[in-house]
Amino acid sequence: MERKGVLYVINGPNLNLLGRREPTLYGKATLGEIEELCRLWGRERGVEVRTFQSNHEGELVDLVHRGGDEADGIVLNGAAYSHTSIALRDAVAAVSVPVVEVHLTNTAARESFRRHSYLTAVAAGLVMGFGPRSYLLALEALN
Numbered sequence: 001m002e003r004k005g006v007l008y009v010i011n012g013p014n015l016n017l018l019g020r021r022e023p024t025l026y027g028k029a030t031l032g033e034i035e036e037l038c039r040l041w042g043r044e045r046g047v048e049v050r051t052f053q054s055n056h057e058g059e060l061v062d063l064v065h066r067g068g069d070e071a072d073g074i075v076l077n078g079a080a081y082s083h084t085s086i087a088l089r090d091a092v093a094a095v096s097v098p099v100v101e102v103h104l105t106n107t108a109a110r111e112s113f114r115r116h117s118y119l120t121a122v123a124a125g126l127v128m129g130f131g132p133r134s135y136l137l138a139l140e141a142l143n
């Protein structure tokens, strides 16, 4: 398939609050700063990185579908929906482009309800635990 030169970065619920949300866990970087890092990563490589955030499950499903049409790959931090949403899992399974699941924190080392993600089994891969660098490592994997 022909390359579009576009990668999507999609963030789920509560990640709009990064920077002031539990900073001891999630760090001080805002979502805007992380998105800018991702776009900069793209500019240095001739890839257009398009960033999105939604607190709404159905909107995230729509964004994954859109990424499937418009992008060569998707970086997805489904946040809490990773642990609960079969709809988001089905969206990831439905698109033909690779989706890399990311988390800022190492969810395997946290509460037991975070240890299972519906997305992992249908994702191309998983990067977690490296803070904002998780996103860059995921972009690297898709490039």
Ligand code: DQA
Binding pocket: 013, 014, 015, 077, 078, 079, 080, 081, 102, 103, 104, 105, 106, 107, 114
């Ligand atoms: C998170 C981990 C999730 O368990 C949590 O619900 C989030 C953020 C992360 O990036 O570490 O909102 O996805």
